[in-house]
Amino acid sequence: MGVQKKTLHILVAEDSPTQAEKLKYILEAAGHQVTVAPNGRAALEAARAASHDLLISDVMMPEMDGAATLAKLRQNPCTANIPVLLMTARKLVDDMERFRSLGVLAVITKPFDPLALPVLVRDHLAALHHDEH
Numbered sequence: 001m002g003v004q005k006k007t008l009h010i011l012v013a014e015d016s017p018t019q020a021e022k023l024k025y026i027l028e029a030a031g032h033q034v035t036v037a038p039n040g041r042a043a044l045e046a047a048r049a050a051s052h053d054l055l056i057s058d059v060m061m062p063e064m065d066g067a068a069t070l071a072k073l074r075q076n077p078c079t080a081n082i083p084v085l086l087m088t089a090r091k092l093v094d095d096m097e098r099f100r101s102l103g104v105l106a107v108i109t110k111p112f113d114p115l116a117l118p119v120l121v122r123d124h125l126a127a128l129h130h131d132e133h
Helices: 017-029 040-049 066-075 093-101 117-132
Strands: 009-013 033-037 054-058 084-088 106-109
Touching (some): 009 017, 009 040, 017 054, 017 117, 033 040, 040 066, 054 066, 054 117, 066 084, 066 093, 084 117, 106 117
Parallel strands (some): 009 033, 009 054, 054 084, 084 106
C-alpha cells in the first residue's frame, strides 16, 4: 500500500536568486510545481493571479518583506487562507510570536536542511488539514 503524493502548487518568495533556485530545485524534486517571486510584492501578485497550496517566503526582502507580505495576504479574501512557511536567518523571539499571530505554519531558520524541507512541508500541511477535520 503506497501513499499517493499530492502535487502541490508552491509559491516561493525569495530575493536571492541562488536561494530561490535551491528551493525550486528541492521542491520540484519532491514532485511539486513551483512559482518563484523575487519579493513580497511580486508574490502577492502571483498569489492573486493563480491558486497556490502554500507560500514559502523569506522574511528579509526588498520592496516588501515577508511579514508585510503575510499581513497583506491575510487581508485579501482570495488569498487569506493560503498556508505560509516563513524562512529567516534571524532568531528573535518577538518576530516568531508576531509571525505565529499572523497564522504562519512554521518559521524555518536558515540555513535549512535541504532533505528535511519537503518533509517539513508535507508534515505541516498534513497537520493543517488534520486540524480542519
